Amino acid sequence: MKIIVLVKQVPDTWGERKLTKATGQLDRSASDAVIDEIDERALEVALQYKDAQDAEVIALSMGPSSVTEMLRKSLAMGADSALHVQDDALSGSDLSRTAAVLAAAIAKSGFDIVIAGNEATDGRGGVIPAMIAEHLGTPSMTYLDSVAITSDGVSGVRADEHGTVAVHAALPAVISITEASAEPRFPNFRGIMKAKKKPLDVWSLADLGLDDSGFAPSTVVVNTTERPARTAGTKNIDEGNAGNEIAEFLAAGRLI
Amino acid sequence: MSLALAFIETSANGEVRNTAAMLIAAAAQLGTPVAVVVAAPGAGDTLSAQLGALGAAQVFVAESDQVGTLLVAPQLEALVAASAALQPSAIVVAHSIDGREIAGRLAVRLKTGLLVDVVDVRADGDAVTGIHSVFGGAYTVEATVPGGGPAIVTVRQGAIDARADAASPTLTTQPITVGAAPAAVIDAVHEAAVASDRPELRGAARVVSGGRGLGSQENFALVEKLADALGAAVGASRAAVDAGYVPQTSQVGQTGITVSPQLYIALGISGAIQHRAGMQTAKTIVAINKDPDAPIFGIADFGVVGDVFTVVPQLIDALGKRAQ
Ligand SMILES: Cc1cc2nc3c(=O)[nH]c(=O)nc-3n(C[C@H](O)[C@H](O)[C@H](O)COP(=O)(O)OP(=O)(O)OC[C@H]3O[C@@H](n4cnc5c(N)ncnc54)[C@H](O)[C@@H]3O)c2cc1C
Numbered sequence: 001m002k003i004i005v006l007v008k009q010v011p012d013t014w015g016e017r018k019l020t021k022a023t024g025q026l027d028r029s030a031s032d033a034v035i036d037e038i039d040e041r042a043l044e045v046a047l048q049y050k051d052a053q054d055a056e057v058i059a060l061s062m063g064p065s066s067v068t069e070m071l072r073k074s075l076a077m078g079a080d081s082a083l084h085v086q087d088d089a090l091s092g093s094d095l096s097r098t099a100a101v102l103a104a105a106i107a108k109s110g111f112d113i114v115i116a117g118n119e120a121t122d123g124r125g126g127v128i129p130a131m132i133a134e135h136l137g138t139p140s141m142t143y144l145d146s147v148a149i150t151s152d153g154v155s156g157v158r159a160d161e162h163g164t165v166a167v168h169a170a171l172p173a174v175i176s177i178t179e180a181s182a183e184p185r186f187p188n189f190r191g192i193m194k195a196k197k198k199p200l201d202v203w204s205l206a207d208l209g210l211d212d213s214g215f216a217p218s219t220v221v222v223n224t225t226e227r228p229a230r231t232a233g234t235k236n237i238d239e240g241n242a243g244n245e246i247a248e249f250l251a252a253g254r255l256i
Numbered sequence: 257m258s259l260a261l262a263f264i265e266t267s268a269n270g271e272v273r274n275t276a277a278m279l280i281a282a283a284a285q286l287g288t289p290v291a292v293v294v295a296a297p298g299a300g301d302t303l304s305a306q307l308g309a310l311g312a313a314q315v316f317v318a319e320s321d322q323v324g325t326l327l328v329a330p331q332l333e334a335l336v337a338a339s340a341a342l343q344p345s346a347i348v349v350a351h352s353i354d355g356r357e358i359a360g361r362l363a364v365r366l367k368t369g370l371l372v373d374v375v376d377v378r379a380d381g382d383a384v385t386g387i388h389s390v391f392g393g394a395y396t397v398e399a400t401v402p403g404g405g406p407a408i409v410t411v412r413q414g415a416i417d418a419r420a421d422a423a424s425p426t427l428t429t430q431p432i433t434v435g436a437a438p439a440a441v442i443d444a445v446h447e448a449a450v451a452s453d454r455p456e457l458r459g460a461a462r463v464v465s466g467g468r469g470l471g472s473q474e475n476f477a478l479v480e481k482l483a484d485a486l487g488a489a490v491g492a493s494r495a496a497v498d499a500g501y502v503p504q505t506s507q508v509g510q511t512g513i514t515v516s517p518q519l520y521i522a523l524g525i526s527g528a529i530q531h532r533a534g535m536q537t538a539k540t541i542v543a544i545n546k547d548p549d550a551p552i553f554g555i556a557d558f559g560v561v562g563d564v565f566t567v568v569p570q571l572i573d574a575l576g577k578r579a580q
Contacts, residue, residue: 243570
């Protein structure tokens, strides 16, 4: 079983995240870069299968050179190898281009199942796994709260706004998991030492047989504005009457 | 004027989902709104009347026996068929769990640009602009889809308040067959019972949210009581969800639902940056927290340093007296 886990580098949500107003793109200097928490869970789903069965787990990421660090962490957690798609021409890629490039890397590597997080904490699109599946011509099952992988299929429970849906698909397939799935493991010292010797391949667009000409982004940011930060209003210490005071505040603001 | 398709989601038994009105209104902002829906053969007339009442000028019903058996594949085929038949300038889809999967696949299938999670849309001629609210509302970003194909747009649920005027739609019915392309199979559907007549969190005008400060699932009932006294929806912090006080569908924040109500009341919520990212665009924020240094006070219009178990019952009482 060959499992590819998508790992995205995102700005740490514990800090302030900024956009560059001129381009609408992420200001990478404004915040620390981390592996998206949800992708650590996706990796955990893969590693739990590998704990019990014969499997090869590959962490795949597209992004600038700083992505290496995320991939090392994935290797330390237990992935067998890592793939890094890095090319200057990919800077500022939109969803369509990202999905096309990742799909090309997945196809080149070969796979039985692709596991991703349901949505990234920065873009929050939640569409990349389905787009990749469409490129690869496989079924997709996104937003799975629980997953069961067998040697020839995958099944799970998908949570939507209205309830849950039990689904299954034959492999190869692409799935995405929610934060209701596995709590990720921490890399231990042995894992960190072993990670240094594991293969980490870097692929360019040329390595993927793609050229940048056919990959102009199909969406363009035309305007970015920053909303003024919210300021604090009044803060009162309850001296036995705060409930009534809130009611008065709401009435004064015509909120009740 | 060009046509704009609004993809209408339906429940397992064919009922139109509550995102329909918003999507038809969004499509109407971009062109002549055409509602596209997948249904079992024979359901067209009923759907046409319903969607016309919501403002659809045309209704395109894709008839398929496979609705409810294959995950998103019939819906995708319906939009491919409608797009080929009608050559729209835009296709709007809900930014729901199903909607994202449908829109993502459709953008690849039609080789066109995708704007996701927009909070509003605008057309300049045939060019579609999507307005995004990014990083918890800290930025507003406008983006367009240049080039030929229809712009595919997913709209954040509850984000657009506009409604289109009722119309008498023309109805087109077209049978579709889902091709051999592999799709996931639906084994069972469990619709969550609608808990109460409480408003839905997405798009609610008032939200009362509870955090870990409530201490237990039983105590969380206090949040629900205040919500009911205000006619508000119930939300929660991730810590409250993780502790099992409420289901995940109530989570507000970075990895939960983004709300933008007139009034947001945070009870026993510290206001971690990831929670604030989901509610800081609320018009008015009220917070009750024991800890005077809780970050939630940094954005609250009216903050009370106090115990929710004494302040909230008094507030509910006061609301009751005012209502009389
Ligand atoms: C990647 C990522 C994504 C995340 N996404 C989300 C998200 O979507 N939504 C979200 O909410 N969080 C999210 N979090 C978690 C977030 O960081 C916080 O852990 C969480 O919001 C804390 O919830 P809380 O305020 O209920 O709990 P706590 O931080 O434990 O705060 C509880 C508060 O209750 C107060 N309190 C206790 N007892 C009382 C009482 N009797 N009366 C009044 N006040 C009382 C305390 O003073 C305290 O301030 C995310 C974290 C990460 C890393």
